[in-house]
Amino acid sequence: xxxxILRRILILAPTLIGITLVSFLILQLVPGxxxxxxxxxxxxxxxVQAVRRELGLDKPLIxxxxxxxxxxxxxxxxxxxxxxxxxxxxxxxRFLNTLRLTFASIVISVIVGVAIGxxxxxxxxxxxxxxxxxxxxxxxxxxxxxxxxxxxxVFSVSLGWFPSGGAHGLIHLVLPAVTLAAxxxxxxxxxxxxxxxxxxxxxxxxxxxAKGQKESRVIYGHALKNALIPxxxxxxxxxxxxxxxxxxxxxxxxxxxLGRLIxxxxxxxxxxxxxxxxMLFATTFVLTxxxxxxxxxxxxxxxxxxxx
Amino acid sequence: xxxxSPPKKPIGQFGxxxxxxxxxxxxxxxxxxIAAIVLVSLLAPHIAPYDPLKQNYRxxxxxxxxxHWFGCDQVGRDIFSRIVHGAGITLRIGVLAILIGMxxxxxxxxxxxxxxxxxxxCVVYLTDILLAFPGLLLALAVIAIFxxxxxxxxxxxxxxxxxQFIRVTxxxxxxxxxxxxxxxxxxxxxxxxAIMMRYILPNCVAPLVVLVSLRMAVIILIASxxxxxxxxxxxxxxxxxAMLSEGRAYLxxxxxxxxxPGLAIMTVVLAFNLLGDGLRDALDPRMKI
Numbered sequence: 098x099x100x101x102i103l104r105r106i107l108i109l110a111p112t113l114i115g116i117t118l119v120s121f122l123i124l125q126l127v128p129g130x131x132x133x134x135x136x137x138x139x140x141x142x143x144x145v146q147a148v149r150r151e152l153g154l155d156k157p158l159i160x161x162x163x164x165x166x167x168x169x170x171x172x173x174x175x176x177x178x179x180x181x182x183x184x185x186x187x188x189x190x191r192f193l194n195t196l197r198l199t200f201a202s203i204v205i206s207v208i209v210g211v212a213i214g215x216x217x218x219x220x221x222x223x224x225x226x227x228x229x230x231x232x233x234x235x236x237x238x239x240x241x242x243x244x245x246x247x248x249x250x251v252f253s254v255s256l257g258w259f260p261s262g263g264a265h266g267l268i269h270l271v272l273p274a275v276t277l278a279a280x281x282x283x284x285x286x287x288x289x290x291x292x293x294x295x296x297x298x299x300x301x302x303x304x305x306x307a308k309g310q311k312e313s314r315v316i317y318g319h320a321l322k323n324a325l326i327p328x329x330x331x332x333x334x335x336x337x338x339x340x341x342x343x344x345x346x347x348x349x350x351x352x353x354x355l356g357r358l359i360x361x362x363x364x365x366x367x368x369x370x371x372x373x374x375x376m377l378f379a380t381t382f383v384l385t386x387x388x389x390x391x392x393x394x395x396x397x398x399x400x401x402x403x404x405x
Numbered sequence: 406x407x408x409x410s411p412p413k414k415p416i417g418q419f420g421x422x423x424x425x426x427x428x429x430x431x432x433x434x435x436x437x438x439i440a441a442i443v444l445v446s447l448l449a450p451h452i453a454p455y456d457p458l459k460q461n462y463r464x465x466x467x468x469x470x471x472x473h474w475f476g477c478d479q480v481g482r483d484i485f486s487r488i489v490h491g492a493g494i495t496l497r498i499g500v501l502a503i504l505i506g507m508x509x510x511x512x513x514x515x516x517x518x519x520x521x522x523x524x525x526x527c528v529v530y531l532t533d534i535l536l537a538f539p540g541l542l543l544a545l546a547v548i549a550i551f552x553x554x555x556x557x558x559x560x561x562x563x564x565x566x567x568x569q570f571i572r573v574t575x576x577x578x579x580x581x582x583x584x585x586x587x588x589x590x591x592x593x594x595x596x597x598x599a600i601m602m603r604y605i606l607p608n609c610v611a612p613l614v615v616l617v618s619l620r621m622a623v624i625i626l627i628a629s630x631x632x633x634x635x636x637x638x639x640x641x642x643x644x645x646x647a648m649l650s651e652g653r654a655y656l657x658x659x660x661x662x663x664x665x666p667g668l669a670i671m672t673v674v675l676a677f678n679l680l681g682d683g684l685r686d687a688l689d690p691r692m693k694i
Contacts, residue, residue, distance in 0.1 A: 111530060111533075112530075112533050112534060112537055115530065115533065115534035115537065116534065116537050116538075118534075119534060119538070119546065120546075122550075123546055123549050123550055126550045127549070127550055128551075128552075234675060234678060234679065234682075235671075235675070237622075237678060238622065238671055238674040238675035238678050239667075239671050239674075240626055240629060240630060240633075240646075240667060240670050240671065240674070242629075242630055242633045242646075242649065242667075243649060243663070243666075243667030243668075243670065243671065244667075246649075246653065246656060246663050246667070247664070247667075249656065250656060250657075250660055254656070254657055337539035337540070338539050338540045340539060340540075340542075341538075341539040341540025341541045341542045342540055342541065344541050344542075344545065344634075345541070345630050345633065345634070348634065349653075356541075359545060360545070360634055363545065363548060363549045363636070364635070368549070371545075371546075371549045375538065375542060375545065375546050375549075378538070378539070378542050379537045379538050379539075379542065382537060382538075382539050383537050
């Protein structure tokens, strides 16, 4: 097991380097002079020169990248152009907020998704199955930046049950987390349903039924446990997509997360924030997938740790 | 030469596929919706009762009525007419982004899968890196570089589709390249490009068709999301995401401004998802896309 984990981490290293390379290139690829971009359009030539020297932008590209990498490892991403604060101080609290939102969403999407998927599989090829699968299709096809507005309209404006924005406690988390969770709950439901149907065809399920086990016990005791294994991998992927999707939800619910900060920083051309934010998201995503992979191997004894 | 003998059933592979697809009512519904939207976008000037940009100060925030089916927005523009005109923008972005993403993805997938070795390592590496930026993030990175605008949105959407097209193409190439017909093609002296394009690529068509339909759904969501954030089509363009964003400020007083563009996006995305699922079931239900 340890051997397997170490190997997975080794395989991950090039991807992590690739992520830093892409983030590094964001500033380099912006048309025009990076020093001028950071100094601001109205800065005079001396200031631009000073910025260029200070950030090492006068050095060869490969040296610059080395510097960027070294700084990234130590968590030093420079200063925000707009606020002059350190980038880390700007993005870290925002990142934690996004994680909070993402975690709440993943919990909702797993509970709702697994429940719906199990019900659909249990009632395979009946009206219940078709209705839930219809819901699933709607779930993956509805833009969150629209469903979020509808949810605000209903639960905040009309009913007044929840606040429409802000982040002052659990109550502010409900609507954005539900909005964000919907598409991913739909995907989890679809996955659970198909793996549940697969499992229900297995011999040990027939055995359980043959020995007179109650149907609910067959479904929840025997089948569900095994059907959930493929769902775990999907949840890992979902975590990443939720972080990506959080951008839109954070904007709608004025949730002070990293996605919203990145969007605002693109608009104000605050590139150090964009670079660090994008890098932090991607790194978290890749690391989550690593953990999920390890978990998957741990859960499914049929998979060996050594061979691939 | 049993492998090249003509198909036994007179109906043929395509006929079989078409029959299965036609029997899938949801897929047919998807197809009909897509056809209707293409038609609407082509005939927009004839269908829309009003000029999508013309402001009418006597109809500010007008609710739904016989005159204005979907009501009017904050400057009195007819929302139905704007949605009709917006269909073309959405489809154009989607089709262009798919074409670019597909061309790059198929090319890289073929090269990596066929030649293997260092080339393949590079292609897989690129795929892994692109996939490390989930969903909207890769698109946002592209927007950060190229700045807001429709061209950037098209590029951003195509970038986010490249890894999927690489994966599907490469997977098929790896499965096919060891088969006898490819060895035979090599033996008769076919060139590498000919083997890739004429022998292997046709095997990719089925999964690629499914992928195109499902990716269209995702791309339309990303593109309208980017416009909603203010990075894509700019006002007064009747792009659906941009319209939704404009309607946000009037959510309490005139919710119809935001509701109808959202419904339009959802309908198109749903149609492509229905068609994609139907295509997969008709071509090969075990296909993993």
